Amino acid sequence: MKRIGEFFRDLNKNRVLLLMVLPTTIWFLFFSYLPMAGMVIAFKEYRYSRDGFWASIVDSKWVGWQNFKFLFSTNDAYIITRNTLLYNVFFIIVGLVVAVLMAIVLSEIANKRLAKVYQTGMFLPYFLSWVIVGYFVFSFLSYDKGMVNHIASWFGADPTQWYTDKTYWPLIIVLVFLWKSIGYNSVVYLAAIMGIDKSLYEAAMIDGANKRQQIWNITIPMLKPLMTILTLLAIGRIFYADFGLFYQVPRDSGALYSVTNVIDTYVYRGLKSTGEIGMSTAAGLYQSVIGFVLVMTSNYIVRKFDKDNALF
Known part of the structure; x- marks a missing residue:
């Protein structure tokens, strides 16, 4: 009874904060959390009935691990897993470096009004849908009307079939991702830089530190906790891919599947052609479980080296 009384006293004491959350x-x-009950679909041959969603789950045939075999029993299993992992690893590493670099550059611009203009210009692409971005890219890479081929023709070069030649697409995917996301990511780090105590920089200047030394010894160490947390969260989604980036930008070109096909697009195409909802649910569950394991493992490793920078 004493513990119950203490619980209600704490509840009353923090009622304002509890109401806020x-x-x-x-x-x-x-x-x-409630939709997690739908994970059972991953182990069933889901068939919709007129009695409703839950009745459909109950009435559907239990098939065990059959839905998971869709991801691993085909010749494309290695390709989609490789593409998903390698692209995301590259996005995490390069995205982190470029976002921090751009945040530092913006923070060092003396004219703050001009810095706001640059910041707004970098942030704008984040709000564009991948459909619009896909048409932007098409306006550059179209075979007969694209700007790149027109410029190449001025120098006597032959036009390139960009949507059938997979050679350049890993680089194109990375550049488009950075163009669209780097503004948002850099703003997060810029906000953290603005919160750093200015007296640290003043003390460094008195000690004779130049701008590069201030950045290396003050700015980056102060950003380290935020960099660690955001990286850990990104690792949790390493088996997920931005569907719009890999579907809309390459315009679903079959000739590019070997370098643009990822788990999300593969499952979508499979769902569109077969209508197997259980298969797509199994893929989502697989991605979530792997992501959870990776986050827990990465966080455990970080705690071993620096407990203060761990996610939890």
Whole structure:
């Protein structure tokens, strides 16, 4: 009874803070935790019935691990896993370096009004849908009307069939990803830089440190906790791929599947052709479980070296 009384006293003491987080808690409950019951579809041959969603789950045939075999029993299993992993590893590493670099550059611009203009210009692509970005890329790479081929023709070069030649697409995918996302990511680090105590830089200047030394010995170490946390969160989604980037930008060109096909696009095409909802649910569960394991493992490794920078 004593513990119950202490619980209600703590509840009353923190009632204002609890009310503030209540809307978010309700949102997560309804849109993140309750849908987890649908994971059972991954182990069933789901067939929709007129009696509703839950009745469909109950009536569907139990097939065990059959839905998971779709990802691993085909010749494309290695390709989609390789593409998903390698692209995301590259996105995490290069995205982190470029975002931090751009944040530092923006913070060092003396004219703050001009810095705001640059910041806004970099942030704008983040709000564009991948459909629009796909048409932007097409306007550059179209065989007969694309700007790149027109410029190449001025120098006497032959036009390139960009949407059938897979040679350049790993680089194109990475560049488009950086163009669209780097503005948002750099703003996060820029906000952290703005919060660094200015007296640290003043003390460094008195000691004779130049700008490069200030950045290397003050800015980057102060950003290290944020860099670690965001990297750990990104690792949790390393088996996920941005569907729009890999589907809309290459325009679903079959000739590019070997370098643009990832787990998400593969599952979508499979769902579109077969209608097997259980298969797509199995793929989502597989991605979530692997991501959870990677986050826990990465966080454990970080805690071993620096407990303060760990996610939890």
